[in-house]
Amino acid sequence: MHWPGAALVVLVLAADTLGAQPPGGRLTQRVSGTGIELTLVPIPGGTFRIGSPIEEKDRDDDEGPTRTVQVHSFWMTIHEITHDQFGPFRHRRLDSKEGSSAAIPFDADGVTRPSPPYEDPAHGMPKGDHPVVGMTRLAALRYAHWLSEKTGRLYRLPTEAEWEYACRAGGTTAFGFGDDPAVAPEHGWFDGNSGGTYHRVGLKAANRWGLYDLHGNVAEWVMDTYDPGAYAALPLRPPAVDPMLGDPTRGRGVVRGGAFDDPPARLRCAERFPEAAAWKRRDPQIPKSRWWNTDSPHVGFRLVSPARDQSVAEIAEYWRRVLGTTPRD
Numbered sequence: 001m002h003w004p005g006a007a008l009v010v011l012v013l014a015a016d017t018l019g020a021q022p023p024g025g026r027l028t029q030r031v032s033g034t035g036i037e038l039t040l041v042p043i044p045g046g047t048f049r050i051g052s053p054i055e056e057k058d059r060d061d062d063e064g065p066t067r068t069v070q071v072h073s074f075w076m077t078i079h080e081i082t083h084d085q086f087g088p089f090r091h092r093r094l095d096s097k098e099g100s101s102a103a104i105p106f107d108a109d110g111v112t113r114p115s116p117p118y119e120d121p122a123h124g125m126p127k128g129d130h131p132v133v134g135m136t137r138l139a140a141l142r143y144a145h146w147l148s149e150k151t152g153r154l155y156r157l158p159t160e161a162e163w164e165y166a167c168r169a170g171g172t173t174a175f176g177f178g179d180d181p182a183v184a185p186e187h188g189w190f191d192g193n194s195g196g197t198y199h200r201v202g203l204k205a206a207n208r209w210g211l212y213d214l215h216g217n218v219a220e221w222v223m224d225t226y227d228p229g230a231y232a233a234l235p236l237r238p239p240a241v242d243p244m245l246g247d248p249t250r251g252r253g254v255v256r257g258g259a260f261d262d263p264p265a266r267l268r269c270a271e272r273f274p275e276a277a278a279w280k281r282r283d284p285q286i287p288k289s290r291w292w293n294t295d296s297p298h299v300g301f302r303l304v305s306p307a308r309d310q311s312v313a314e315i316a317e318y319w320r321r322v323l324g325t326t327p328r329d
Contacts, residue, residue: 026210027075027305031150033098033108034088038077038147040305041210045073047239048165049172051231051270056174058265062228062272068239071165073307076158079201079212080131080220080300081143083122089146090114104152104312111146114139117292118283125197131218131300133198137253137275139291140221140301145319147303154315156322158304159244160224160272163256167215167269169208174268176207176214181264188216188267194260198298215267218300219255226254226274248322259298 029038051066052059088094092113099106114135121134135143140157147155158166173179177187185193187205194216202212214220224230225246234240253275258266266273279296280288293299310318 026078029151029153031088031147032100033096034094034150036085036088038081038085038303040075040077042307043074043076043162043166043209043304045071045307046165046170047071048168050161050164050234052174052268056268056270057179058174058268059270060272062230063270065231067231067234067236069161069165069234069243070239070241071161072242074158074162075305075307076162076166076211077302077304078206078210080218080302082129082201083127083132084129086132086135086143089143099150100152104149106150111149112142113146114142114291115289118285118289118294121292121294121297123297125297126200129200131198131201131213133218133297133300134293135299135301136289136291136293137221138249141248141323142291143301144303145323148315148319152312152315153305154310154318155303155305156318157221157223157248157301159242160222160230160254160256161240161243162304163220163222164269166209166211167207167257169211171208174270176269177205181267184215184264184267188213188258189260190216190258190262190264190267191260192264196261198260214257214269216258216262217260218257218298219259219262219273220257221253221255221299221301223248224254225251226272249324255299261298 027040029040047068047070049066050069052063053066054064090113092108095108097106097108117134144155144157167176169176177183184190189199198217204212206212207214223244227245230245234243255273258271279293282294283289
């Protein structure tokens with residue numbers, strides 16, 4: 001079963017959590033058998049206006065019309081997933097059969113893992129604690145699936161609505177830090193200060209909710225399929241709750257937040273950048289890789305987790321619905 005294509009859908013497992021707030025403070029997720037940790041902060045549920053008003057400088061047509069949207073509370077990783085954090089999923093030798101507990105079975109050998117890329121997805125840029133890049137939206141989803149099975153906690157990509165809500169952090173300005181792009185160097189890496197490369201995560205100022213690198217460094221995959229008229233499909237009232245468009249495993253994806261090679265305008269919270277065929281320009285394979293792009297060293301991702309804990313059965317059902325019978329690569 002797949003999400004309906006080109007239709008507005010609501011995420012499963014969310015209907016009863018609008019009033020549930022994540023507990024205060026950070027959440028540290030230790031991934032058993034790998035030595036890696038993820039740090040998440042709580043994002044309180046609420047409502048906001050998705051998109052940008054017509055008077056916003058550098059506004060694009062696909063950022064409107066604005067609509068009031070309701071978002072459930074969730075956890076979000078404080079920065080983009082790094083090479084170190086992605087490594088145990090990409091390389092079987094770095095993983096183990098150890099799950100989070102004996103009650104949660106984990107089969108390291110049964111995990112669908114990325115095939116080798118045609119070339120270095122990072123184009124020679126640093127690895128380690130720098131954002132992992134060059135993966136497709138499907139690869140990011142598969143990582144979230146692996147992490148969910150490994151830890152017994154549901155992890156997934158954020159929706160466009162969740163990502164923008166987190167970027168705004170309760171504000172209404174073009175950027176999470178205000179309307180003036182002149183202060184962007186304090187908050188993110190872009191073409192004016194990056195030196196043509198991404199940087200170690202978490203070096204710039206965090207936003208009000210404790211999130212780093214939402215502006216620049218690398219753009220970030222979201223769950224939704226790109227549609228320039230997506231917001232027009234949202235109801236005026238009552239507000240849509242946790243909207244998501246399309247099928248996460250099919251169609252043209254979208255990234256948010258801008259990257260190290262973008263001008264400040266691309267760092268705005270409402271900016272939407274659709275997946276481009278040019279991101280696979282140098283891939284000679286037929287069919288082209290489902291895991292890697294040859295020309296998107298500016299694209300990475302971060303993850304979210306629902307405020308309400310899910311059972312092992314709920315997590316399995318969620319991923320069955322999202323991934324269906326996607327073939328191995």
